[in-house]
Amino acid sequence: MIVHQAEAVVLRTWPIHEADLIVSLFTRDQGKIKGIAKSASKSRRRFGGALEPMTHVLANYAEKPRQELVRLDSFEIVASPLSNSVDYTRAAALAFYAEVLEEILPDRDPHDAVFRLLLAALEQTHTQNIWMPVTYFALWILRLMGWMPDVMRCTVGGEPFAGRPAYWHAHADGLVCIEHKRLAGSTLSPESQALAIRIFRQPMAAFSEEAWPRSRAADLRRFAIQGLERHLERRLTTAVALAKLGG
Secondary structure: OEEEEEEEEEEEEEEEOOOEEEEEEEEOOOEEEEEEEOOOOOOOOOOOOOOOOOOEEEEEEEEOOOOOOEEEEEEEEEEOHHHOOOOHHHHHHHHHHHHHHHHHOOEOOOOHHHHHHHHHHHHHOEOOEOHHHHHHHHHHHHHHOOOOOOOOEOOOOOOEOOOOOEEEOOOOOOOEOHHHOOOOOEEEOHHHHHHHHHHHHOOHHHHOOOOOOOOOOHHHHHHHHHHHHHHHOOOOHHHHHHHHOOO
């Protein structure tokens, strides 16, 4: 049996038996793993409030060769989403991060860039401002997974947009110019194209002081989320909740 202590973020939990939980963890060193937390519903000493989704923890666990589930022994909280007020808007953003990572990440595949992106998003997701970190997170996940098209040139003809609107379709990859626009396509404004370039060049914290109402870059956010859904081949439940909030 191999014993580990790893920096991790809780993605979700499932109850099994009377008081046990299966926990999905995104660890920095081993990627996404799943484990059993015995008597987690009863043991405040070992887990306390550390099993809430999007809690940043130091996880102590043990694994046996050729066993899919590890044995979770205890968690130490590094940062908790419950340390700040959680209204429906903030809860929807946190749930979005969890669902995207649960669906996208393969098991046992470390991805430090995604881990750092998640920690930055958690730090910036406040009750007063979820739209900046949600937009930034969605765009960078697309890029880190290798699914982000060029936002400066037409995918079909290669022509630069050069300050003109770009167009995209929910069932096709990439951005196109007006000549290659498909029926029922959506528009990505020049302002949002420029903002996407900034996002790929600057850290998330660089945007923290900017006003970011939900109307800002709404087209860019929809473009990124629909790109995720197209590659996942399913609708994200949490994206529906964000859309109902006007995002």
